[in-house]
Amino acid sequence: MEALIELRNVGKWYAAGRPVVQQVDLAVYRGQGLAIRGRNGSGKTTLLKLIAGITRPSAGAVRRAPELTVGYAPERFPPVRFRAEEYLAHLGRIRRIPKPELERRIQELMDLFQLHAAGPITHFSKGMTQKVNLMQAVLARPDVLVLDEPLSGLDADSQADFARLLVKFKQEGAAIVMTGHEPGFENAWADRTVVIRYGRLEELQERGAGAAAQAETSDWICNQWGVN
Numbered sequence: 546m547e548a549l550i551e552l553r554n555v556g557k558w559y560a561a562g563r564p565v566v567q568q569v570d571l572a573v574y575r576g577q578g579l580a581i582r583g584r585n586g587s588g589k590t591t592l593l594k595l596i597a598g599i600t601r602p603s604a605g606a607v608r609r610a611p612e613l614t615v616g617y618a619p620e621r622f623p624p625v626r627f628r629a630e631e632y633l634a635h636l637g638r639i640r641r642i643p644k645p646e647l648e649r650r651i652q653e654l655m656d657l658f659q660l661h662a663a664g665p666i667t668h669f670s671k672g673m674t675q676k677v678n679l680m681q682a683v684l685a686r687p688d689v690l691v692l693d694e695p696l697s698g699l700d701a702d703s704q705a706d707f708a709r710l711l712v713k714f715k716q717e718g719a720a721i722v723m724t725g726h727e728p729g730f731e732n733a734w735a736d737r738t739v740v741i742r743y744g745r746l747e748e749l750q751e752r753g754a755g756a757a758a759q760a761e762t763s764d765w766i767c768n769q770w771g772v773n
């Protein structure tokens with residue numbers, strides 16, 4: 546199996562003697578879903594940033610496959626004064642997506658997320674802003690999708706739509722790394738679940754290849770995500 550990102554003995558601290566993440570060995574594989582669970586302040590966001598390359602490790606090494614593209618949705622998306630389409634078009638140009646493809650992709654995402662709002666993102670509700678956050682992460686069809694509590698603020702239908710998008714992404718060979726607090730949030734798409742406690746990975750639940758598709762879905766996930 547091809548590791549797209551590999552963390553070896555990774556540690557991160559902001560102040561000496563106070564590690565936020567420590568001695569983490571973890572690999573992200575092509576076409577796999579990795580769920581990260583943990584209590585508030587346990588180090589999930591920091592670990593995601595290390596995986597996405599947003600922050601550098603204080604110790605150990607993070608290796609990425611050459612030419613790897615990563616889409617990252619932060620926990621808090623800073624609203625900007627653009628309209629959603631304008632903002633996505635701007636990002637798409639920076640990422641050198643050809644114009645016709647970019648226009649198609651933006652329309653596809655606007656329809657999928659049911660985001661039909663005229664005003665600037667600064668006037669959006671929490672859930673609408675979160676949709677733009679997710680749209681910018683998936684826009685360029687990255688190899689790895691790193692999402693920090695992406696379900697936060699989404700209504701049930703939008704969560705279901707997003708779950709379907711995640712499954713499709715995996716089928717196309719992308720890897721997904723995602724945190725969440727919702728019960729069973731990973732059942733529809735994750736092949737592995739890790740739990741982080743005080744910055745250490747303490748549990749690793751391997752489900753095996755293809756298990757995500759066959760995994761038993763909790764009542765919660767069936768209701769929330771419309772997965773049968």
Ligand SMILES: Nc1ncnc2c1ncn2[C@@H]1O[C@H](COP(=O)(O)OP(=O)(O)OP(=O)(O)O)[C@@H](O)[C@H]1O
Nearest residue numbers: 559560565583584585586587588589590591592620
């Ligand atoms: N830039 C920073 N400077 C100093 N400390 C930080 C910084 N970022 C995170 N921390 C600290 O690292 C610890 C882990 O934070 P992190 O955001 O990774 O946790 P989390 O598991 O994502 O929490 P939550 O579930 O509440 O979002 C916390 O004690 C936090 O205060």
